[in-house]
Amino acid sequence: MLTAIYEENETAVIERAKSGDSAAFEQIILDYRSRLTDLIFHLYGDENLAEDAAQTAFIKAWRHLPEFQTGRSFRSWLFKIAINAAIDHLRREKPRVEIDAILDLSLDEHIEDRIEDGERWKVIRQAVAELPDSSRSVLILKEFQGLRYREIADVLDIPLGTVMSRLNYARKVLAGKLMAYLEDV
Amino acid sequence: MTDHITDLIDLYLDGEIGSRVAGEIDLHLAECAECTRELSRRRRLSALIRSQPGMKSRKNNREFTEEVMAGITHSSEAGYENNNKLEIAWLIVPVFLVVGLAFLQTVWVQSSLVSYVPPINEILDPSQILLPFSFAIPSTFNQVIRLLPGSSIWSWNGISTGILAIALGSLYLSWLAGWWVKNQNHANA
Numbered sequence: 001m002l003t004a005i006y007e008e009n010e011t012a013v014i015e016r017a018k019s020g021d022s023a024a025f026e027q028i029i030l031d032y033r034s035r036l037t038d039l040i041f042h043l044y045g046d047e048n049l050a051e052d053a054a055q056t057a058f059i060k061a062w063r064h065l066p067e068f069q070t071g072r073s074f075r076s077w078l079f080k081i082a083i084n085a086a087i088d089h090l091r092r093e094k095p096r097v098e099i100d101a102i103l104d105l106s107l108d109e110h111i112e113d114r115i116e117d118g119e120r121w122k123v124i125r126q127a128v129a130e131l132p133d134s135s136r137s138v139l140i141l142k143e144f145q146g147l148r149y150r151e152i153a154d155v156l157d158i159p160l161g162t163v164m165s166r167l168n169y170a171r172k173v174l175a176g177k178l179m180a181y182l183e184d185v
Numbered sequence: 186m187t188d189h190i191t192d193l194i195d196l197y198l199d200g201e202i203g204s205r206v207a208g209e210i211d212l213h214l215a216e217c218a219e220c221t222r223e224l225s226r227r228r229r230l231s232a233l234i235r236s237q238p239g240m241k242s243r244k245n246n247r248e249f250t251e252e253v254m255a256g257i258t259h260s261s262e263a264g265y266e267n268n269n270k271l272e273i274a275w276l277i278v279p280v281f282l283v284v285g286l287a288f289l290q291t292v293w294v295q296s297s298l299v300s301y302v303p304p305i306n307e308i309l310d311p312s313q314i315l316l317p318f319s320f321a322i323p324s325t326f327n328q329v330i331r332l333l334p335g336s337s338i339w340s341w342n343g344i345s346t347g348i349l350a351i352a353l354g355s356l357y358l359s360w361l362a363g364w365w366v367k368n369q370n371h372a373n374a
Binding site: 022026029030033034037038041042047050051054055056058059062063121124125128139142143144148149164167168171174175178181182183 | 195196199201226227229230231233234235237238239240242243244246249250252253254256257260
């Protein structure tokens with residue numbers, strides 16, 4: 001019920017933004033900002049990239065908002081723009097920072113200080129980071145963003161069956177690597 | 186249902202199957218310890234992954250939003266300027282071709298006319314008008330053209346027609362390019 005009300009409100013806000021209401025678009029930014037930055041951060045492990053790509057994604061989204069078809073999944077549309085923006089940023093900002101360095105840096109700055117079992121987070125994130133890009137994207141869109149399979153297929157431009165197989169593969173690999181931690185949850 | 190439901194576990198876990206199949210899986214799980222264990226393991230894995238903290242941003246919401254809105258203003262202005270420059274650049278070549286063609290055609294027509302005009306002493310009777318000497322107007326351009334290899338009125342016409350076709354084609358292409366430049370961002374959405 002609450003979800004339906006939220007979606008109805010969101011549709012109204014999107015319609016206002018489509019007609020050029022910048023205040024409505026600012027509301028969209030506030031609603032989706034952390035989801036976009038988290039998505040990019042979990043995909044690529046780089047905080048600066050996450051911030052920059054999210055901002056670029058919102059700018060592109062504003063420019064192309066009139067083309068967004070009401071009735072489609074707005075979050076899928078926005079996530080797709082964000083992932084493309086992140087890929088564009090990565091192409092421009094060569095050489096890319098090594099994933100190990102990113103993980104260590106992120107843990108040092110934000111996580112280890114606040115979480116007692118920082119080593120566990122490091123292992124989990126390392127295991128996720130070591131997945132192939134294609135499987136990692138599907139897993140993150142499912143687990144962190146809670147997208148439906150159909151939405152994931154739309155975001156990544158892949159068939160529904162591929163979403164299932166990649167998700168299954170990612171979970172199997174992670175279950176094997178993180179077996180020691182699964183008993184503690 | 187006697188076989189294991191390994192292939193359906195993800196669908197069941199993620200709520201991606203219909204209620205009828207879900208009911209059948211429930212029945213199977215009530216009897217199959219192995220599938221129940223696998224389902225439980227997948228649930229714990231999902232919980233473990235989801236329990237990871239998100240990113241802590243250095244910017245607050247206001248700063249972030251202001252930067253985005255500033256970026257929107259800047260990008261629309263920059264895009265407008267770039268589009269104008271690109272459109273002008275695409276127009277320069279065909280316009281140059283058309284102007285060049287007009288110039289060459291004018292020169293050719295004038296030189297042809299001049300070359301066919303008989304010497305003035307053939308038009309006018311020298312006995313009627315006392316001229317100190319008789320002369321013919323030189324058709325310089327025509328002579329130059331005649332020096333070109335393979336030149337004739339017909340070949341020159343062919344060249345000028347070719348230039349005209351290229352010029353008109355370029356104008357059409359430039360119009361297409363201008364349209365594309367204006368709409369290119371839409372295609373990248």
